[in-house]
Amino acid sequence: EVQLVESGGALVQPGGSLRLSCVGSGFTFGSYAMNWVRQAPGKGLEWVASISGGGESSSIADSVKGRFTISRDNSMNSLSLQMKSLRAEDTAIYYCAKGFGVVTKYNWFNSWGQGTLVTVSS
Amino acid sequence: DIQMTQSPSSLSASVGDRVTITCRASENIINYLNWYQQKPGKAPNLLIYVASTLQSGVPSRFSGSGSGTYFTLTISSLQPEDFATYYCQQSYSGLTFGGGTKVEIK
Numbered sequence: 532e533v534q535l536v537e538s539g540g541a542l543v544q545p546g547g548s549l550r551l552s553c554v555g556s557g558f559t560f561g562s563y564a565m566n567w568v569r570q571a572p573g574k575g576l577e578w579v580a581s582i583s584g585g586g587e588s589s590s591i592a593d594s595v596k597g598r599f600t601i602s603r604d605n606s607m608n609s610l611s612l613q614m615k616s617l618r619a620e621d622t623a624i625y626y627c628a629k630g631f632g633v634v635t636k637y638n639w640f641n642s643w644g645q646g647t648l649v650t651v652s653s
Numbered sequence: 654d655i656q657m658t659q660s661p662s663s664l665s666a667s668v669g670d671r672v673t674i675t676c677r678a679s680e681n682i683i684n685y686l687n688w689y690q691q692k693p694g695k696a697p698n699l700l701i702y703v704a705s706t707l708q709s710g711v712p713s714r715f716s717g718s719g720s721g722t723y724f725t726l727t728i729s730s731l732q733p734e735d736f737a738t739y740y741c742q743q744s745y746s747g748l749t750f751g752g753g754t755k756v757e758i759k
Contacts, residue, residue: 566748568697576689576697576740578748590747593654626696638744639687641708643696 533557533642535627540647547617547651553610553627553644561585561605564630564638567612569623570646579625580612584633595621617651624648655679655743659751665759672728674754676741679722685745686724688717691753692737700739701726731756 539551553565567579580601582589589601600613610627625647628640656679666672676686684704689697699708701717704724714729728735736758741751 575753576691576742576750578742578750581748631702636744637685638748639699639702639742640689640697641699641702643698645696 533629535629535642535644537625537627537644537647540625540649542650542652543617544653545618545651548613548615549617549649551612551614551625551627551647551649555608555610555627555629558629558642560608562633564633564635565603565610566628566630566635566638566640567601567610568626568628568640568643569621569649570626571620571623574623577623581630581635581638582610583635588635590635614649617649619651622649622651655682655746655749657741657743657749657751659739659741659754661754662752663755663757665757666731667759668731668733670731670759672731672735672756674726674739674741674756676719676724676726676751677722678724678743678745680746681721682743682745684720685743686717686719687742687744688715688726689740689742690735690737691740697740728756 534556566581598616627644629642630638658677686704688701691697705717738755
């Protein structure tokens with residue numbers, strides 16, 4: 532059974548930094564693209580970032596470009612999202628999601644974690 | 654960037670009703686259109702990918718159709734567990750979600 536477990540969510544002040552992690556199990560982690568999707572309170576889903584199975588290619592949403600970085604460590608079955616210069620509008624539940632294949636293009640998300648809450652507030 | 658517009662944004666329906674949700678893309682996305690269901694307090698769950706392929710384990714009352722810029726998700730006979738919010742997502746160029754359709758009990 533595929534399992535994705537996120538961690539690292541917290542209350543952080545505007546301008547601060549935070550690193551989210553996601554550990555996967557039940558599948559060959561390095562064979563699948565991985566993704567971050569967020570959901571602000573009471574709002575819809577917003578794609579944040581994707582990284583290919585081997586980590587050689589990645590893409591980031593314009594809304595967080597230059598502030599967020601996605602990375603992975605396949606030896607640890609781990610996905611990360613480094614967030615800096617955080618703003619109030621980054622407040623959301625952040626979900627880790629497994630892609631259907633190894634590349635990020637033409638992707639869909641067939642397994643999701645339970646999410647981790649990031650709150651940006653003074 | 655490709656914009657995805659879902660309609661309606663909400664609807665009320667009864668158990669047993671046939672429900673159709675529409676998703677329009679701002680440009681041709683071929684068939685790279687996926688549908689998710691999200692229940693309150695839970696992560697989204699994949700229902701359909703590439704417009705019409707049912708994800709394993711999803712009941713056959715769910716179906717998807719369309720191509721190009723116009724897509725639909727149909728629930729043939731609404732069940733109590735289907736009351737949720739539904740999102741479309743395009744994956745042809747980048748990744749964009751629609752705004753969601755909340756299906757409520759009438």
